[in-house]
Amino acid sequence: MSVRLLLSAVFAICLSTQAWADDLVVRVTTSDGRPVADAVVMLPGSGGQKLVASGKLEVAQKNKQFTPFVLVVPVGAVVGFPNLDKFRHHVYSFSKGNKFELELFGREDKRVVTFNAVGIAAIGCNIHDQMVAFIRVVDTPWAEKTAADGAATLRSIPVGKIRLSVWHPYAKASDQTVTQDVTPNASGAVTIVLDIASPK
Amino acid sequence: MFKRLSTELTLIYAALFGAVLLLISGAVWMAVQENSSQAVRAEMTASSAVFDRIWKLRADQLSQTAEVLAKDFGFREAVATGDEETMLSALDNIQSRFRFDTALIIRPDGTVISLDDGLGERADSTLLAAVQAKPDASGVLLLGKASYQAVAAPVNAPSLIGWVVFGRRLGGGELGEIESLSAIPLSAHLYVKTGEAPWTPIEDRPSQRISLTGEELASRVVRDADDALIDIPERNSIAGVKQLQAFSEGVTPVLLLEYSLTANQAHYQEMLTTIMLIGIVGLIALVVGSWFVSGRVTGPISALRAAAARLTRGELAEVQVTGRNEITELAANFNIMSAEIAAREQRIFHLAEHDHDTGLPNLRALNGRLSVMRIASEGDCIFGAILGVNRFDQVRAAIGHALSSRLMAELGTRISSRYPDLMVGRATTDALAIIFVADSPEAGEQTIRAVTELASQPMHLGDDRIDVIVTTGFASEADGADTRLSLLERAEVAVEQARARRAADARFDRDAYGDPSAALSLMSSMIHGLSNGELFLAHQPKYDVRAGRILSSEALLRWRHPQRGMISPDSFIGMAEETGHIRPLTNWVIDRAIADQRLLRKAGHDVTVSVNVSGRLIANEAFAESALKQVRRSDAKLCFEITETAIIDNQKLALDALNAFRAAGIEISIDDYGSGLSSLSYLRAIPAQELKIDKLFVQNLQHGNCDALLVKSTIDLAHSLGMKFTAEGVETAETLAMLQTMGADVIQGYFIARPMPLPEFLALMSEQAAGADPAELARRKATGAR
Numbered sequence: 003m004s005v006r007l008l009l010s011a012v013f014a015i016c017l018s019t020q021a022w023a024d025d026l027v028v029r030v031t032t033s034d035g036r037p038v039a040d041a042v043v044m045l046p047g048s049g050g051q052k053l054v055a056s057g058k059l060e061v062a063q064k065n066k067q068f069t070p071f072v073l074v075v076p077v078g079a080v081v082g083f084p085n086l087d088k089f090r091h092h093v094y095s096f097s098k099g100n101k102f103e104l105e106l107f108g109r110e111d112k113r114v115v116t117f118n119a120v121g122i123a124a125i126g127c128n129i130h131d132q133m134v135a136f137i138r139v140v141d142t143p144w145a146e147k148t149a150a151d152g153a154a155t156l157r158s159i160p161v162g163k164i165r166l167s168v169w170h171p172y173a174k175a176s177d178q179t180v181t182q183d184v185t186p187n188a189s190g191a192v193t194i195v196l197d198i199a200s201p202k
Numbered sequence: 203m204f205k206r207l208s209t210e211l212t213l214i215y216a217a218l219f220g221a222v223l224l225l226i227s228g229a230v231w232m233a234v235q236e237n238s239s240q241a242v243r244a245e246m247t248a249s250s251a252v253f254d255r256i257w258k259l260r261a262d263q264l265s266q267t268a269e270v271l272a273k274d275f276g277f278r279e280a281v282a283t284g285d286e287e288t289m290l291s292a293l294d295n296i297q298s299r300f301r302f303d304t305a306l307i308i309r310p311d312g313t314v315i316s317l318d319d320g321l322g323e324r325a326d327s328t329l330l331a332a333v334q335a336k337p338d339a340s341g342v343l344l345l346g347k348a349s350y351q352a353v354a355a356p357v358n359a360p361s362l363i364g365w366v367v368f369g370r371r372l373g374g375g376e377l378g379e380i381e382s383l384s385a386i387p388l389s390a391h392l393y394v395k396t397g398e399a400p401w402t403p404i405e406d407r408p409s410q411r412i413s414l415t416g417e418e419l420a421s422r423v424v425r426d427a428d429d430a431l432i433d434i435p436e437r438n439s440i441a442g443v444k445q446l447q448a449f450s451e452g453v454t455p456v457l458l459l460e461y462s463l464t465a466n467q468a469h470y471q472e473m474l475t476t477i478m479l480i481g482i483v484g485l486i487a488l489v490v491g492s493w494f495v496s497g498r499v500t501g502p503i504s505a506l507r508a509a510a511a512r513l514t515r516g517e518l519a520e521v522q523v524t525g526r527n528e529i530t531e532l533a534a535n536f537n538i539m540s541a542e543i544a545a546r547e548q549r550i551f552h553l554a555e556h557d558h559d560t561g562l563p564n565l566r567a568l569n570g571r572l573s574v575m576r577i578a579s580e581g582d583c584i585f586g587a588i589l590g591v592n593r594f595d596q597v598r599a600a601i602g603h604a605l606s607s608r609l610m611a612e613l614g615t616r617i618s619s620r621y622p623d624l625m626v627g628r629a630t631t632d633a634l635a636i637i638f639v640a641d642s643p644e645a646g647e648q649t650i651r652a653v654t655e656l657a658s659q660p661m662h663l664g665d666d667r668i669d670v671i672v673t674t675g676f677a678s679e680a681d682g683a684d685t686r687l688s689l690l691e692r693a694e695v696a697v698e699q700a701r702a703r704r705a706a707d708a709r710f711d712r713d714a715y716g717d718p719s720a721a722l723s724l725m726s727s728m729i730h731g732l733s734n735g736e737l738f739l740a741h742q743p744k745y746d747v748r749a750g751r752i753l754s755s756e757a758l759l760r761w762r763h764p765q766r767g768m769i770s771p772d773s774f775i776g777m778a779e780e781t782g783h784i785r786p787l788t789n790w791v792i793d794r795a796i797a798d799q800r801l802l803r804k805a806g807h808d809v810t811v812s813v814n815v816s817g818r819l820i821a822n823e824a825f826a827e828s829a830l831k832q833v834r835r836s837d838a839k840l841c842f843e844i845t846e847t848a849i850i851d852n853q854k855l856a857l858d859a860l861n862a863f864r865a866a867g868i869e870i871s872i873d874d875y876g877s878g879l880s881s882l883s884y885l886r887a888i889p890a891q892e893l894k895i896d897k898l899f900v901q902n903l904q905h906g907n908c909d910a911l912l913v914k915s916t917i918d919l920a921h922s923l924g925m926k927f928t929a930e931g932v933e934t935a936e937t938l939a940m941l942q943t944m945g946a947d948v949i950q951g952y953f954i955a956r957p958m959p960l961p962e963f964l965a966l967m968s969e970q971a972a973g974a975d976p977a978e979l980a981r982r983k984a985t986g987a988r
Contacts, residue, residue: 094275096282096359126360128275134360171361 026156027191030148030168037152038196040072041170045159047142052076054143060084061125061135063091068125068135072171077120077141083113092128097121100139124171136171168194207503208496215492216485223481230477234470239440242461243431245386246442249459253380253390253444260376261340261353264368267300268355272366278359281307289315296368304350304369308333310362332450333365341447342394342455343369349394349404351376352449372404380459388461392446393419395454404455419443419458438464502529506536513540516547559607562614563627565690568635571625572689576679579639585646586689587636587676589613589657590697594632597668605663610634612661613670617653624653633697635690643678647709650676654707673700677710685715724774725781728761732790737761739794740957743966743976744812744928745949747942750975752967754810754841756930756950757795758957759787775816784816785825792829796838798960807967812841812871817848821855830866841869843894846884857887864889871928876916885923892948893920897931900951903940914944921945935981953980 026045030038053076062069064086075081083093083104093104099119106129107113117123117139127133138145146154167181174197184192271277271292280288293305294317306316312330332339333354343352350369357364370376377390392404401419430443439462446455502521506529509519519540521533555567563571568586575584591597591610598606614626614634621638629635636653640646657672675696682692692710699715700708731737741755761769778784795811802809819825833840842863849856860870871892872885876899885893895916902909913929920927929941932951941949954976955966970976 094279096279096363098283101283124359124361126358131273131358131360134358136361 024159024161024186024190026159026164026166026186027189028146028148028154028156028166028168029191029193030152030154030170030196031193032197033195037148037150038170038198039148039150039152040070041148041152041154041168041173041194041196042072042074042138042140043146043148043154043156043194044140044142044167044169045144045156045164046167047140047144048160051143053140053145055079056146058082061137062086063093063127063133066127066130066133068127068133071135072147073135073137074145074147075117075137075139077139078116078118079139080114080116081137083115085109085111085113091130091133093125094128095123095125095137097123100137122169122171134171138169166192166194168196170196170198172199173197174199207500208493211496211500212489212492216489219485219488220481223477223485227474227477227481230474234474238463238470242386242440242463245384245388246431246440246459246461249380249384249386249388249390250442250444250457252383253376253457253459256376256379256383257351257446260351260370263300264302264351264353264370265338265340265355267296267302268353268366268368271296272355272357278357278363281309281357281364282359286315290317293317300368302368303371304345304348304352304367306367307357308354308365308367310364328450328452329367333367335451337362337365339449341449342372342392342453343367343449344394344396344453345369349392349455350449354449386461387465388459391458391460393456393458395456397452401456419456434460438462499529502533506533509536509540513543518544557628560611560614560628562611562634563625565627565629565635568625568627568629568637568690569688572637575637575639581679581683582643582681583640583646584679584689585636585638585640585650585676586679586693587650587653587674588629588633588690588693588697589636589654589672589674590633590701592671592673592701601663601666601668605666608663609661609668609670612663613657616661617656620656621649621653624649629690629694633694635693637689643680646678647676650674651707658706672706673697674707675700675710676707681710682712682715685712724769724777725783727763728774728778728783728787731761731763732787736763737790738959739791739798740959741798741811741963742950742957743955743963745954745976747947747949747977750977752809752954752970752976754812754948755963756812756814756843756957757791757798758814759791760957779816779818785819785822785828788813788815788819788825789828789832792832792840795840796832796836799838799840800836801960802964802967805964805967806971807964808839809967810839810841810869812843812869814873815842815844815848817845820844820848820859821852823855823859826859826862830862833866833868839867841871841892843871843873843892844888845873845878846875846880846888847878849884849888853887857889860889872925876912885919890925892928893923893925894928894930894950897929897951900929900931900937900941901933903937904934910940910944913941913946917945935984938977949977953984955980 028043030041030043032038053074055075059073059075059079060082061073062084066087073081085091085107086109088109090106090108091104092106093113095102097119099121100115100117100123102115104113104115117137120139120141123137123139125135125137138147144156144159146156148154164184164186165181166184167179169177169179171178173180180194180196182194184194186192274292277289277292279285280292289307293307293315296302297305297317304316304318306314306318308314308330312327314329329343332343333356336354337356338354340353341351343350349372351372352367352369354365354367356362357366372392377392380390381388393401394404395401432441432443434441437460439460441458441460444457444459446457448455505521509521512519520537524530555563555570557564572584572586591613594606597609601609610628610632614628617634617636618624618626624636624638627635627637634657636650638646638649640649654672654674657674658670661668661670675693675698677689677692677696679689685692687695695715696708696710699711700706728737738760739757740760741757743752744754744756745751746753759771759775761771761774763769775784775787778787791813795813799809799811815829829842832838844860849860864870869892870888870890871894872888872890873894874896875893877896893916895913899909899913899916903913917927926947927945928948928950929937929946930950932938932941932949932953934953937951938949938953958966966976969979
């Protein structure tokens with residue numbers, strides 16, 4: 003609930019900057035029309051503008067699950083890994099540039115990791131195999147992950163032809179990414195079809 | 203079918219036993235076949251299950267190991283970070299620890315990391331496709347030419363970053379393991395097929411040769427067939443085909459478990475061999491046993507058969523059989539029969555060689571002995587003699603048959619007790635025969651004389667004293683050997699010769715015997731002569747004294763032989779009587795007489811024609827019948843002249859015939875009266891009309907002795923019996939005159955006329971008819987001649 007509030011707050015800020023650019027609503031669906039959540043839609047960045055994170059930069063461990071499943075952070079962001087379970091976790095990532103290992107830590111331990119490399123960090127727990135999370139480190143201000151309804155809104159995007167990338171950890175595509183040149187319609191919405199493989 | 207009963211029995215038993223044995227063997231063999239087939243199928247299923255278990259165990263081990271490695275944090279880090287050295291060392295570690303044959307890591311981009319440098323090239327896209335389709339793929343994996351049981355495990359860190367694949371070479375251990383675990387000897391083989399390529403056998407055990415080629419398998423297994431059992435008749439085996447899991451799509455691996463029925467049947471073979479051995483031993487025992495048993499049964503039968511064969515050959519046959527059964531009884535009966543046959547044979551033999559009445563050897567025995575003598579001795583020293591007892595008929599009539607037989611026996615005993623070297627036998631009823639070998643011809647003759655003398659001595663039979671007179675005829679083997687007579691036959695002839703000479707003994711006289719074979723040929727030429735007119739009748743007129751005329755004639759047979767001239771009737775009539783030709787000859791004479799009489803009648807002369815009928819024919823019914831027929835047919839007037847002795851042999855038949863002749867109008871005349879044994883009783887019995895006195899009496903009339911008295915009394919006798927008296931052989935007028943005075947009725951002789959052919963007789967009869975008295979003519983002729 004608090005996230006919602008946070009999002010609506012971000013929304014309000016964005017609306018204020020709408021003077022020089024339009025917002026883009028991206029809908030990600032599978033080929034049979036089901037919405038795809040946790041897909042990250044991105045536009046290429048320019049001029050060192052940084053993404054303004056819309057929520058807490060945190061991947062919590064709760065009930066032997068990472069929350070959230072996908073987190074979009076700007077490069078150089080410090081992400082916290084709070085352990086909300088009663089037992090300990092061993093969180094790691096072997097992703098290039100963002101390799102880290104948080105050896106067994108408990109609830110009382112405050113662990114943070116700084117993600118300095120643009121890309122994907124696949125995060126797992128060495129103890130609990132089923133715990134998987136992905137942190138998408140971006141160097142663009144226009145990046146947003148889709149909600150449960152498969153929609154994500156990119157605010158104040160540059161006018162004109164835009165090159166839109168959609169990534170999902172289990173997307174059936176090369177590098178799990180689909181990149182398209184899109185022209186938003188009058189209502190500023192675009193739909194991207196992305197098929198998702200079942201999680202392994 | 204078989205010559206011996208025991209062979210037949212033995213063969214039948216053996217055949218039956220053999221048939222039973224064959225049935226048992228066949229049943230056992232079928233049971234074995236069925237049993238082994240079922241056992242094999244069951245074992246196949248079991249082996250297949252064993253294989254499944256082994257396969258799964260190995261797959262589990264591979265899979266667990268792969269999973270453990272795939273979860274290892276360090277290993278994941280190495281994979282995620284592309285730390286090849288670490289990855290390879292981890293693979294090496296696992297591979298050597300678990301003795302895997304292959305270990306590799308597949309990356310999502312399809313690159314393969316393996317200790318085997320060449321593997322990357324061998325691995326094709328199907329490998330990646332397989333693990334992408336199924337991250338924990340398991341099954342048969344082909345890497346180049348090598349095949350493995352392989353298992354994959356995904357490596358997540360935490361997302362998929364690759365797969366670990368571990369594999370063990372196929373065709374080795376697990377196949378050997380199945381083979382060793384199986385209860386039945388089988389050989390396991392793997393085959394694999396990729397796509398449409400043919401089946402390829404996977405085999406890396408040099409000791410185990412591949413049983414079937416891929417093509418052979420393909421011809422039997424339907425594509426993608428489920429597990430199946432196939433027969434391989436050419437190898438006498440059956441095989442189970444089991445489909446195995448494939449690691450990747452498009453590969454069809456199968457396990458072939460071949461089970462050799464030959465091997466399975468081998469130990470049944472042992473059982474069959476045992477059965478056969480027992481059978482052969484049993485068969486031999488049966489053959490020997492049944493041979494022995496049937497020999498015991500048929501042995502006595504064979505002995506009986508052999509004895510019966512001996513009996514057939516005339517030998518003495520006795521069978522020795524012990525025990526008590528039907529065959530023994532049969533043998534005992536056979537022995538009795540054999541003994542009886544032998545005894546009977548002896549009796550028959552004795553009878554054959556001995557005279558029944560006297561017990562003396564018979565002619566057959568004597569002749570048998572003679573043939574033995576001939577071998578050892580000179581012909582002129584072998585003597586045979588016949589001792590004929592004179593007047594034997596009278597003796598027998600006096601003392602009876604039994605005593606007369608005893609007389610002959612006593613006579614034989616008398617001779618043989620004095621002369622043991624002589625063989626004495628009975629030749630005929632009234633004659634004994636003697637044969638012996640003399641030291642010299644002279645000694646032989648002396649012996650016979652001595653024997654004759656010995657035999658001719660009175661004999662006492664009981665209270666009777668019998669005078670025995672013996673006439674002996676004898677011959678040596680050398681005497682008259684050219685005749686057709688045997689020694690004793692010659693001696694018999696000699697008896698007759700002796701009797702003729704009224705001598706006590708005589709040696710066979712070859713010259714007196716003549717030539718009987720010539721006589722026989724005389725008969726055949728006589729038959730010939732009858733048909734071509736060599737024989738003819740001559741008529742001697744018979745002058746009736748009271749009538750002074752010739753009223754009858756005697757037809758006499760004449761034979762004018764073309765070469766030998768006139769043949770005397772004496773020389774062939776007797777022969778014809780002996781040979782039986784007398785009957786047709788007499789019939790012929792009767793025919794001629796009838797024909798001549800007919801000619802005479804035609805010329806106006808009534809003449810009774812007399813025909814001589816042999817004494818032998820009177821009692822011959824066939825002759826009597828034919829003669830009567832001849833006479834009745836012709837209405838002839840004939841007279842049959844017979845001698846009174848003609849009726850001696852068979853008085854009744856002879857008198858019947860004479861009466862029949864009389865009834866037919868034939869006159870009967872007694873011929874040659876007074877020459878033989880004249881009997882008044884015969885004279886009375888014979889229904890004769892004429893009595894002809896023997897010409898000897900007539901011819902002696904002139905000499906003035908007592909014959910005149912005899913003739914006169916005979917004339918009176920004839921007249922008193924109602925017969926005419928005929929005198930034949932009248933040659934002089936004086937004799938004629940005397941007979942006329944005495945009262946003779948008919949005169950016949952040269953004085954009146956000689957026997958003459960019919961034409962002359964006709965002429966004479968014509969003269970008489972012209973008025974001449976033949977007697978007067980004769981008288982005148984006689985005085986004229988003088």
